[in-house]
Amino acid sequence: MRFAVVSFPGSNCDDDCVRVLTEVFGQTAFKVRHDEHDLRAPDAILLPGGFSFGDYLRCGAIARFSPIMAEVQAFAARGGPVVGICNGFQILTEAGLLPGALRRNAGLSFICEDAYIGVEGRETPLTRGVQGQVLRIPIAHNEGNYFADTETLTALEAEGRVIFRYVAPDGRRTAEANPNGAANDIAGICNAAGNVVGLMPHPERCAEALLGNTDGRRLFESLLAGEAQR
Amino acid sequence: MKGRITVQLRPAILDAEGKAIARALGSLGFGExxxxxxxxxxxxxxxxxxxxxxxxxxxxxxxxxKLLANPVMETFTIDVSTGTGGAP
Structure with a gap:
């Protein structure tokens, strides 16, 4: 399977994504620069974490106007799988590929810690067969406080488009389990078609035993299994 | 021609930073x-x-x-001045 990992100035998880896909899963993965116009025919696109364009203005607000984003938009419109992790999620909301916005954490602090993430909702390329599981995945962000108006939240819930939620280790929803004030404990969502997915946690940082946690592997395995079925 | 664009969180949205500042002002004796x-x-x-x-x-x-405000969570106001001096 061919993965395009988009590098913006300030992206810093692009190499991590490429490493996991190539070294752990033996796939083809390559970086595509923000100012390129050709994604080089991938089967899926990853928008990685980091601080694109210094997070100036708003996280993702400048990256979304990068030349390559027109290609990402077209790829998504054709139904291709697009996954945005952390800053990638922020870019997808700014680009209008996903609804809502990621605001500054309610506690006003950058948070870098493991979070427990309940996988639920409809089937997406990243979560197929993983629904119902609770994964321990690191988060590292200052703006992960998901916000959308009530109407949008209601629609997301009704359509099963909340696919990742901050939960307690046993899977229950508690106020303490929500690290950043995100509406409805939302850690990740998908678009109406289900092919565009955004999440704040970093599965690429927990996909190798050497790092002490392999929970992130299950999401990548879902991505690969889905392609095999197509 | 100069413009000043002021962007703020929508009134219905909790402004955690504003609240923290308000508390600090309160502790300095500025009320609440x-x-x-x-x-x-x-x-x-x-x-x-x-x-x-x-x-x-x-x-x-x-x-x-298009760029400076995110309509999902922000509103903006605009002031225009024709002066050539400082900011409007």
Whole structure:
């Protein structure tokens, strides 16, 4: 399977994504620069974490106007799988590929810690067969406080488009389990078609035993299994 | 022609930073004011638009809608000045 990992100035998880896909899963993965116009025919696109364009203005607000984003938009419109992790999620909301916005954490602090993430909702390329599981995945962000108006939240819930939620280790929803004030404990969502997915946690940082946690592997395995079925 | 675009969180949205500042003001003896934090963009349009303030306002509005504000969570106001001196 061919993965395009988009590098913006300030992206810093692009190499991590490429490493996991190539070294752990033996796939083809390559970086595509923000100012390129050709994604080089991938089967899926990853928008990685980091601080694109210094997070100036708003996280993702400048990256979304990068030349390559027109290609990402077209790829998504054709139904291709697009996954945005952390800053990638922020870019997808700014680009209008996903609804809502990621605001500054309610506690006003950058948070870098493991979070427990309940996988639920409809089937997406990243979560197929993983629904119902609770994964321990690191988060590292200052703006992960998901916000959308009530109407949008209601629609997301009704359509099963909340696919990742901050939960307690046993899977229950508690106020303490929500690290950043995100509406409805939302850690990740998908678009109406289900092919565009955004999440704040970093599965690429927990996909190798050497790092002490392999929970992130299950999401990548879902991505690969889905392609095999197509 | 200069413009000043002020971007703020929508009134219905909790402004955690504003609340923290309000608490700090309270601890300094300023009572308990309500504080909302915003951001100001001063845009110098140079000689564009001559003295046409409405055309300048339209351009500034377009800038705010497209890039400077995120309509999901923010609103903006625009002031236009024809002066060549400092900020409007």
């Amino acid at each position: 004011p309500a504080v909302r934090v915003g951001r100001v963009f001063e845009v110098d349009l140079g000689a564009d638009f001559g003295g046409d303030a409405e055309a300048a306002r339209a351009r500034l509005t377009e800038m705010a809608q």
